[in-house]
Amino acid sequence: MLMVLSSPLALAGDTRPRFLEYSTSECHFFNGTERVRFLDRYFFNQEENLRFDSDVGEFRAVTELGRPDAESWNSQKDFLEDRRAEVDTVCRHNYEILDRFLVPRRVQPKVTVYPAKAQPLQHHNLLVCSVSGFYPGSIEVRWFRNDQEEKTGVVSTGLIQNGDWTFQTLVMLETLPQSGEVYTCQVEHPSVTSPLTVQWRAQSESAQSKMLSGVGGSVLGL
Structure with missing residues (x-):
C-alpha cells in the first residue's frame, strides 16, 4: 500500500472545493406501539436534499438539488416498491433478530x-x-x-x-x-x-x- 502524506501547510494552501455526499438509513420505533418508520436520507455538503419516508411512500426532494433524483426514482416502480418494503425487510426484520439478545427493560410504576x-x-x-x-x-x-x-x-x-x-x-x-x-x-x-x-x-x-x-x-x- 502506497500512502502519500501532505503537510498541513500544503493542505492549507489547497483552495480547491471539496464535496461530500452520503446517505443514512434510519429505523424509528415508536415506544409502546407497533408503528415503525423507515427513513432513507441523502446529503450533499452536510445539507439534506432528498429523502424517502415510509409514512409518505415515495421520495421527496428537500431542496431543488434533490428534485431530479426524486422524480427519477419515483418513476421506477420496482425500485420504489423495494424501498417501501424496507420498513419490514430491514427495520422489523433486524429488530426481531436483535430482540432475541436484549434483556427486556421493565420499570415498576x-x-x-x-x-x-x-x-x-x-x-x-x-x-x-x-x-x-x-x-x-x-x-x-x-x-x-x-x-x-x-x-x-x-x-x-x-x-x-x-x-x-x-x-x-x-x-x-x-x-x-x-x-x-x-x-x-x-x-x-x-x-x-x-x-x-x-x-x-x-x-x-x-x-x-x-x-x-x-x-x-x-x-x-x-
Missing part, C-alpha cells in the same frame, strides 16, 4: 391516590389514581370500593409518554364518598409479579381531627 378536590364527604368528587414512570406501556388500572370493582364513572387520560422512555396515566373515579368507605386503586404491570394496590379511606372531618389530635398528642408526649 409509582402509584398514588388522592381526591381531585378537598370536598366534604357525601359530595361528588373525583378520586385520582396517578400511575407514573413505568415501562413497558402495557398496564391495567382498576378501581374498587369496599373490595367491589367500580366500572361506572371511571375515566382515564390514556397512556402518556414521558421524555425518558417511560409512561404515565391518570385513572379517575367519580364517586360520592361515604364515611368509612375504602377505595382501592389496583395496578397490574409486567414489572411486578402481583398487583400493586393503594388505598384511600373516606373519613369525616371530625374523624380526621381526632386522628390529627392523637398524632399531635403523641408528638408532645415525646
Whole structure:
C-alpha cells in the first residue's frame, strides 16, 4: 500500500472545493406501539436534499438539488416498491433478530391516590389514581370500593409518554364518598409479579381531627 502524506501547510494552501455526499438509513420505533418508520436520507455538503419516508411512500426532494433524483426514482416502480418494503425487510426484520439478545427493560410504576378536590364527604368528587414512570406501556388500572370493582364513572387520560422512555396515566373515579368507605386503586404491570394496590379511606372531618389530635398528642408526649 502506497500512502502519500501532505503537510498541513500544503493542505492549507489547497483552495480547491471539496464535496461530500452520503446517505443514512434510519429505523424509528415508536415506544409502546407497533408503528415503525423507515427513513432513507441523502446529503450533499452536510445539507439534506432528498429523502424517502415510509409514512409518505415515495421520495421527496428537500431542496431543488434533490428534485431530479426524486422524480427519477419515483418513476421506477420496482425500485420504489423495494424501498417501501424496507420498513419490514430491514427495520422489523433486524429488530426481531436483535430482540432475541436484549434483556427486556421493565420499570415498576409509582402509584398514588388522592381526591381531585378537598370536598366534604357525601359530595361528588373525583378520586385520582396517578400511575407514573413505568415501562413497558402495557398496564391495567382498576378501581374498587369496599373490595367491589367500580366500572361506572371511571375515566382515564390514556397512556402518556414521558421524555425518558417511560409512561404515565391518570385513572379517575367519580364517586360520592361515604364515611368509612375504602377505595382501592389496583395496578397490574409486567414489572411486578402481583398487583400493586393503594388505598384511600373516606373519613369525616371530625374523624380526621381526632386522628390529627392523637398524632399531635403523641408528638408532645415525646
